[in-house]
Amino acid sequence: MEPYIILKRGKEESLKRFHPWIFSGAIAKTYGNPEEGDVVAVYTAEKEFVGRGHCQIGSITVRMLTFNDEKIDQKWWNNRLSAAYKMREMLGLTSDHSTTCYRLVHGEGDFLPGLVVDIYSKTAVIQCHSVGMFVSRKFIAEALKCIYGNALTAIYDKSSGTVPFKAGLNAEDGYLFGEEDGEPVRENGNLFAVNWIKGQKTGFFIDQRDNRELVKHYSRGRTVLNTFCYTGGFSVYALSGGALHVDSVDSSEQAVELAAENVKLNFGNDVPHNAIVRDAFEFLRDMHDRYDLIILDPPAFAKHHKALGNALQGYKRLNAMAIRQIRPRGILFTFSCSQAVSKEQFRTAVFSAAAITGRKVRILHQMTQPADHPINIYHPEGEYLKGLVLYVE
Ligand code: SAH
Numbered sequence: 346m347e348p349y350i351i352l353k354r355g356k357e358e359s360l361k362r363f364h365p366w367i368f369s370g371a372i373a374k375t376y377g378n379p380e381e382g383d384v385v386a387v388y389t390a391e392k393e394f395v396g397r398g399h400c401q402i403g404s405i406t407v408r409m410l411t412f413n414d415e416k417i418d419q420k421w422w423n424n425r426l427s428a429a430y431k432m433r434e435m436l437g438l439t440s441d442h443s444t445t446c447y448r449l450v451h452g453e454g455d456f457l458p459g460l461v462v463d464i465y466s467k468t469a470v471i472q473c474h475s476v477g478m479f480v481s482r483k484f485i486a487e488a489l490k491c492i493y494g495n496a497l498t499a500i501y502d503k504s505s506g507t508v509p510f511k512a513g514l515n516a517e518d519g520y521l522f523g524e525e526d527g528e529p530v531r532e533n534g535n536l537f538a539v540n541w542i543k544g545q546k547t548g549f550f551i552d553q554r555d556n557r558e559l560v561k562h563y564s565r566g567r568t569v570l571n572t573f574c575y576t577g578g579f580s581v582y583a584l585s586g587g588a589l590h591v592d593s594v595d596s597s598e599q600a601v602e603l604a605a606e607n608v609k610l611n612f613g614n615d616v617p618h619n620a621i622v623r624d625a626f627e628f629l630r631d632m633h634d635r636y637d638l639i640i641l642d643p644p645a646f647a648k649h650h651k652a653l654g655n656a657l658q659g660y661k662r663l664n665a666m667a668i669r670q671i672r673p674r675g676i677l678f679t680f681s682c683s684q685a686v687s688k689e690q691f692r693t694a695v696f697s698a699a700a701i702t703g704r705k706v707r708i709l710h711q712m713t714q715p716a717d718h719p720i721n722i723y724h725p726e727g728e729y730l731k732g733l734v735l736y737v738e
Contacts, residue, residue, distance in 0.1 A: 348377030349386040350400070350407065357389045360396070360409065363723040365458045367398065367407035375400075381512055382476035384410070384417045399459065399477020403509065408458035408475055419484055426488040429455045429462075436716050446530040446539065447717045448551050454719040454727050460485065463547040465539050467497055468525045470547040473504040476512045486521040499523035501541050518542070529610060533558055535581050536610045538603070545575065545600075552730050553578055553642070555715045556678070559734065561586035563638060563676050570594070570636040572625040572643075577604025579640045579678075580618060581611050588638070590617040594628050629666040637672040645683040653685055657694045660686075664698035668706060671737050680712070680732040688731045695733055710734035 356371035367387065379385050379400050385407060387395040397417060398409035410417055429450050433439050438447040449469065450462035459475025469489050473479040486500045500522040508516050529536045532554055541548035560579050564586030571579045574593035583591050593604040605620040621628070625643070641663055647656030660681060667677055681691045699706040712732035720727040
């Protein structure tokens with residue numbers, strides 16, 4: 346008999362609205378001794394079937410996979426991943442020769458809580474954030490092979506840093522299928538070397554694709570500063586948009602090397618670009634009025650709600666430095682990728698920063714994550730990337 350849980354009375358409300366998480370406090374009783382990562386059936390206090398999900402020890406005890414009475418078998422994985430593929434196909438991403446990297450699975454946004462799959466040309470990189478997804482990775486790899494056929498030559502699992510540490514899974518990163526040395530990918534026609542083995546996250550920040558295009562649009566004739574540059578995504582676009590000069594800053598030596606490598610890959614050696622290893626806060630403090638386009642794309646300052654206050658202070662400080670010193674008629678691209686910081690809170694932090702400087706600031710664009718990072722409307726927590734383009738007079 347499959348393991349199952351019974352909810353406390355009335356605790357099915359949010360599930361009836363398809364919210365995919367069940368918190369530990371909502372559960373009355375568990376039957377059948379499920380192990381972490383097992384699929385459990387979920388019933389209301391009145392014994393009405395709700396759906397099935399992956400169970401895990403922690404405050405989110407069940408991540409829902411389905412609200413139908415269906416088996417979670419290989420066929421199910423094939424169908425669910427194929428639905429994600431069809432959506433990217435509809436977006437034009439699966440056959441676009443100028444963009445060969447995209448996100449195939451964005452967790453709850455693709456009704457697959459705890460799973461991320463990024464495609465880099467012929468390689469899929471899987472990142473599991475839950476025990477359930479980790480123990481299902483063979484099904485996931487099989488489904489990917491089934492969908493892509495020969496178009497996929499390698500599947501790399503990079504979950505060691507993202508699966509819950511406490512579960513004691515001893516996860517090790519490695520190929521589940523094939524092996525690829527990673528030819529550069531294309532994004533809107535620009536080339537990027539992606540190293541999923543050594544790089545951050547799955548190797549590249551695919552989520553800034555649309556926003557990079559906007560940077561390109563505003564770069565002609567401008568002197569550009571790209572802080573927290575990582576692989577130099579924004580720098581490459583700024584140069585292809587005709588920037589006079591671009592400085593890329595990151596505190597990680599490896600990141601700065603990658604940025605320099607990617608600039609070289611696209612434009613060769615003779616290009617107005619400097620890659621600088623430095624703390625961005627320090628760099629911004631001392632930069633004076635050299636730049637008329639600045640990009641601030643820091644890592645998530647708030648990983649949890651407890652860190653919210655400090656995070657907002659951090660955004661305020663960073664933005665105040667940029668707004669104070671940017672040249673007249675300058676353009677500031679400012680982002681937050683902290684899930685715990687709402688759009689409104691981020692905007693308030695940037696507003697406070699502008700107010701300190703006393704400069705005239707207007708919002709030209711409001712940015713978010715691209716369509717291959719969809720937000721499940723029943724799971725608003727999935728909206729994590731927010732950004733503003735400011736015009737500073
Ligand atoms: N803008 C990038 C993604 C940024 S990820 C892109 O489009 O791909 C965040 C980056 O910030 C990482 O590369 C990290 O090394 C860097 N970083 C973190 N703290 C920093 C600091 N205090 N100063 C400079 N860089 C920092």
